[in-house]
Amino acid sequence: MSRKQKILLIVLLTFGVSFLHFTTRHQPVLHLIHRELYLIPVILCSYWFGKKWGLTMCAIVAMLFLPWTFMDTMGAGLRYHALNVIELLVFFLIAYFVGFYHDARVSHFASLVTAPEVPTRTVMDHGRNLLLCIYNSPNVLKAAKYVVDTFAGQKGTAVTVLGIVREPSFDLFSTKEEWENAKKKSQSEISGLTEQTQNILLEGGFPKGSFQIKTSHIFEKSVALKIMEEQKQFHYDTIVIGGTKMSKAQEFLFGNVAVKLVREAGCPIITVN
Amino acid sequence: MTEAELREKIKEYTHFAPRGQLSIITDTTEFMNIRPNDVLELNGTYYLVRGDEKEERFDLEGEPKFWVKRAVDLATGDPKIIKLVFHESFTMHLGGEEILCYRSPQKEARVLEMVKGDPAFMQGTTVIDTAGNHIRIIDKIRGNSYYEFLQRLNVDHETYFHQYLPNILKQVMSCMEAINKLHQIGEVHGDIRNDHIFIHRNNGKHIWIDFDFKYNWSENHFGVDLFGLGNILLFTAGKGLYSPREVAAWGPEGERIASDLRLEDMSLFIRHRIMNLKKIFPYIPQRLNNILLFFSCGAEVFYETAEELLEDIKECEEELVR
Numbered sequence: 154m155s156r157k158q159k160i161l162l163i164v165l166l167t168f169g170v171s172f173l174h175f176t177t178r179h180q181p182v183l184h185l186i187h188r189e190l191y192l193i194p195v196i197l198c199s200y201w202f203g204k205k206w207g208l209t210m211c212a213i214v215a216m217l218f219l220p221w222t223f224m225d226t227m228g229a230g231l232r233y234h235a236l237n238v239i240e241l242l243v244f245f246l247i248a249y250f251v252g253f254y255h256d257a258r259v260s261h262f263a264s265l266v267t268a269p270e271v272p273t274r275t276v277m278d279h280g281r282n283l284l285l286c287i288y289n290s291p292n293v294l295k296a297a298k299y300v301v302d303t304f305a306g307q308k309g310t311a312v313t314v315l316g317i318v319r320e321p322s323f324d325l326f327s328t329k330e331e332w333e334n335a336k337k338k339s340q341s342e343i344s345g346l347t348e349q350t351q352n353i354l355l356e357g358g359f360p361k362g363s364f365q366i367k368t369s370h371i372f373e374k375s376v377a378l379k380i381m382e383e384q385k386q387f388h389y390d391t392i393v394i395g396g397t398k399m400s401k402a403q404e405f406l407f408g409n410v411a412v413k414l415v416r417e418a419g420c421p422i423i424t425v426n
Numbered sequence: 427m428t429e430a431e432l433r434e435k436i437k438e439y440t441h442f443a444p445r446g447q448l449s450i451i452t453d454t455t456e457f458m459n460i461r462p463n464d465v466l467e468l469n470g471t472y473y474l475v476r477g478d479e480k481e482e483r484f485d486l487e488g489e490p491k492f493w494v495k496r497a498v499d500l501a502t503g504d505p506k507i508i509k510l511v512f513h514e515s516f517t518m519h520l521g522g523e524e525i526l527c528y529r530s531p532q533k534e535a536r537v538l539e540m541v542k543g544d545p546a547f548m549q550g551t552t553v554i555d556t557a558g559n560h561i562r563i564i565d566k567i568r569g570n571s572y573y574e575f576l577q578r579l580n581v582d583h584e585t586y587f588h589q590y591l592p593n594i595l596k597q598v599m600s601c602m603e604a605i606n607k608l609h610q611i612g613e614v615h616g617d618i619r620n621d622h623i624f625i626h627r628n629n630g631k632h633i634w635i636d637f638d639f640k641y642n643w644s645e646n647h648f649g650v651d652l653f654g655l656g657n658i659l660l661f662t663a664g665k666g667l668y669s670p671r672e673v674a675a676w677g678p679e680g681e682r683i684a685s686d687l688r689l690e691d692m693s694l695f696i697r698h699r700i701m702n703l704k705k706i707f708p709y710i711p712q713r714l715n716n717i718l719l720f721f722s723c724g725a726e727v728f729y730e731t732a733e734e735l736l737e738d739i740k741e742c743e744e745e746l747v748r
Contacts (some may be wrong), residue, residue: 327513408646
């Protein structure tokens with residue numbers, strides 16, 4: 154039965170019972186029975202729509218029921234009116250408990266649908282020991298912000314920030330001086346990025362003792378290989394790196410650190426683009 | 427050697443008596459000023475300069491390479507190629523990508539030392555002149571380039587494929603194995619081209635020349651070299667390189683083939699170069715064609731090492747021999 158149909162039924166029942174109730178005012182037994190029939194729309198409303206609507210329905214019934222009761226039976230004693238009020242209170246109680254049952258049922262099913270799988274390892278175990286790699290990717294600082302957004306709230310997370318300085322080959326320079334300058338430039342680029350990463354972590358709520366900064370110099374070596382060596386030695390739970398968007402031709406010629414790591418590293422890799 | 431002795435040697439080896447005063451040069455920094463009939467004195471050995479080498483490419487008379495001199499060793503009469511120091515940097519354009527390249531004398535000197543005695547590479551020594559320049563003295567190879575050899579093979583493709591390719595592919599594989607060895611010791615060739623393989627006239631050995639290029643690489647050390655190896659394989663399998671326009675010019679059949687070509691069939695770097703040779707020559711085995719397609723626009727994964735490429739080619743070789 155659709156929601157609209159249920160509402161229609163409740164409305165019809167209410168009017169039907171009211172009709173019966175009011176047209177049998179002078180037949181006490183029937184009048185009494187018809188009064189109890191108000192429970193039907195009240196219970197249905199509570200059962201189908203919950204506590205709030207059940208009590209609302211009850212209030213409507215009370216408005217339909219009570220004024221007539223007082224008008225018609227002005228001469229009746231206090232006991233009679235008190236009994237009517239008590240009757241209405243019982244209606245409200247029934248509406249409340251049936252509505253409560255409906256609400257509890259609905260929230261129970263809802264929790265079953267959205268409940269996460271009970272993990273065999275806690276989330277904390279997955280995110281506990283992170284390696285955040287700093288190299289010449291355009292998304293390095295985004296990766297740092299991702300670590301802050303995702304892991305800062307998790308107690309016990311430790312971050313190792315690994316700055317990887319690729320030293321240029323001397324073959325690319327005509328003088329030693331040019332080579333030394335290029336080396337210094339590479340070093341300073343990574344140092345700058347590492348420092349910015351450190352600030353991002355601190356501002357993001359990582360306490361100073363929860364992360365360490367390391368720098369590694371590589372020469373004629375793949376960054377991905379260096380990261381995998383580091384992972385093999387220190388057994389990080391997760392590696393976070395800034396990705397680099399590349400065309401196919403670029404990937405062919407220059408290689409892609411993230412792709413290599415995803416294929417070959419032995420732990421979860423998070424690439425931030 | 428005295429000047430008189432030098433003149434005698436020059437006459438002996440060149441059948442030509444030099445006129446005027448001999449110019450004996452020990453500092454080769456200003457290589458533009460080194461002319462034919464000058465004598466270079468390098469590490470106690472004298473070399474008569476005969477002229478400048480030329481950058482010949484694809485049958486065209488190339489530009490002179492002023493830093494590379496043709497010379498004669500006046501002690502033995504052996505022809506030599508003397509590569510002087512020229513620090514040149516330039517940007518190589520490959521399929522829209524820019525690669526910073528550098529002509530590195532010290533790199534070539536280092537590789538020459540590493541490949542000493544390996545017949546797959548040109549042989550030579552490095553000496554240092556009075557100004558500290560690293561001069562590479564290379565043994566001249568008597569022969570033609572692989573490019574010239576294949577171009578001069580005057581047979582149709584199908585005959586070439588079935589009768590010549592198995593042996594030629596063997597030689598090409600030995601060249602690739604040599605490059606693989608180079609990669610394994612951490613070096614790159616830097617300028618892999620069909621005309622940088624020379625075939626020795628006497629023994630047919632395929633020899634790599636000119637490895638003074640160094641390129642600035644990021645994550646993949648061998649990407650540029652692998653691109654070159656892919657081109658060599660394409661050239662070998664196709665006995666040439668083909669574009670849709672060339673194929674369409676063959677006639678109605680060529681037009682039909684050209685109209686069937688898609689972007690995925692073309693080279694990742696040179697968009698007018700057909701990699702899917704099977705569309706042109708249907709008898710090319712699928713396995714060999716698949717290797718070529720790893721260098722095409724349709725490829726999703728790529729070779730990362732020469733070893734991977736060689737493993738796949740070895741499987742094709744067995745198929746071709748059968």
